[in-house]
Amino acid sequence: DAKTTQPPSMDCAEGRAANLPCNHSTISGNEYVYWYRQIHSQGPQYIIHGLKNNETNEMASLIITEDRKSSTLILPHAPLRDTAVYYCIVSAGGSEKLVFGKGMKLTVNP
Amino acid sequence: DTAVSQTPKYLVTQMGNDKSIKCEQNLGHDTMYWYKQDSKKFLKIMFSYNNKELIINETVPNRFSPKSPDKAHLNLHINSLELGDSAVYFCASRQGIYGYTFGSGTRLTVV
Numbered sequence: 001d002a003k004t005t006q007p008p009s010m011d012c013a014e015g016r017a018a019n020l021p022c023n024h025s026t027i028s029g030n031e032y033v034y035w036y037r038q039i040h041s042q043g044p045q046y047i048i049h050g051l052k053n054n055e056t057n058e059m060a061s062l063i064i065t066e067d068r069k070s071s072t073l074i075l076p077h078a079p080l081r082d083t084a085v086y087y088c089i090v091s092a093g094g095s096e097k098l099v100f101g102k103g104m105k106l107t108v109n110p
Numbered sequence: 111d112t113a114v115s116q117t118p119k120y121l122v123t124q125m126g127n128d129k130s131i132k133c134e135q136n137l138g139h140d141t142m143y144w145y146k147q148d149s150k151k152f153l154k155i156m157f158s159y160n161n162k163e164l165i166i167n168e169t170v171p172n173r174f175s176p177k178s179p180d181k182a183h184l185n186l187h188i189n190s191l192e193l194g195d196s197a198v199y200f201c202a203s204r205q206g207i208y209g210y211t212f213g214s215g216t217r218l219t220v221v
Contacts, residue, residue: 032207041217043114043200044153046209085151093207097143097166100153 003027004088006104014080014110020073022088027068030092035062035073037084038103044087047073075106083108113137116201116213123191124221130187131216133201141165142184143210144176145200153200159184191220 005023012018024033035047048055048062050071055062061074075082085103114135123129135142143166144156158166159178173189184201198217202210 034209036209038153041198041215043202043212043214044210046211049207049209097155097158098210099155100145102152 003090003099004101006086006088006101008102009105009107011107011109012078014108015077018075018078018082018106018108020075020086020088020104020106021070022073023070024088024090025069027090028092031090032093033062033064033068033071034089034091034098035060036087036089036098036100037082037106038087039081039084044100047086078106078108080108080110082106113211114201114203114213116199116216118216119214120217120219122219122221125191125193127191128187128189129191129218130185131199131201131218133184133186133213135182135201135203135211137203137205137211138182139203139205139211140181141204142178142181143202143204144184144186145202145212147198147200147215149197157184157186188218191218193220196220 032049034049036044038044050062064071087103117132141160143158147153156170157176161181162178175187178184196219198215200215201213204210
């Protein structure tokens with residue numbers, strides 16, 4: 001079973017920041033928070049991951065609360081092509097499997 | 111260069127047939143995976159190999175047999191195909207704590 005909970009869907013306006021929440025209250029000390037997205041029927045795409053510090057890359061920013069029980073993925077200036085299902089996953093890394101939940105459908109509206 | 115490539119992209123076959131899906135990664139990753147995405151869009155892990163060794167085998171019917179001839183390849187062979195096997199199958203690879211890289215998927219339709 002997935003160890004995270006996400007709202008089923010969210011809308012945002014094109015060009016605005018999209019803040020995607022995720023709860024992972026049972027996260028273990030050695031587990032990372034990973035974010036992936038799946039656009040239509042393409043393969044899932046890795047976005048970002050973090051352990052306890054906030055992270056930023058060319059795609060997004062990841063904000064993890066101090067107690068690590070929740071996190072927020074921030075997509076700055078979301079274009080229409082960011083419409084996708086976004087998955088928040090916790091995993092210890094290495095060879096451990098990723099367990100995908102239902103994810104959250106983000107719709108970026110013109 | 112495609113990092114994780116799967117072939118074929120589409121596969122339509124009759125019940126009872128045997129088919130294979132091939133996966134290759136050129137990333138130098140040690141670990142490779144097969145995931146299945148059914149019609150309800152749930153992604154479920156099937157198998158994982160690390161350096162040619164099977165490390166994860168979820169409750170998958172034994173009609174499914176993965177084979178890893180080397181750490182860059184993980185193929186999936188399916189015997190006696192059933193209607194319920196229709197799905198999109200994704201191959202992925204990973205190194206350490208870094209994110210998975212997924213292939214573009216193989217859409218299998220059993221008729």
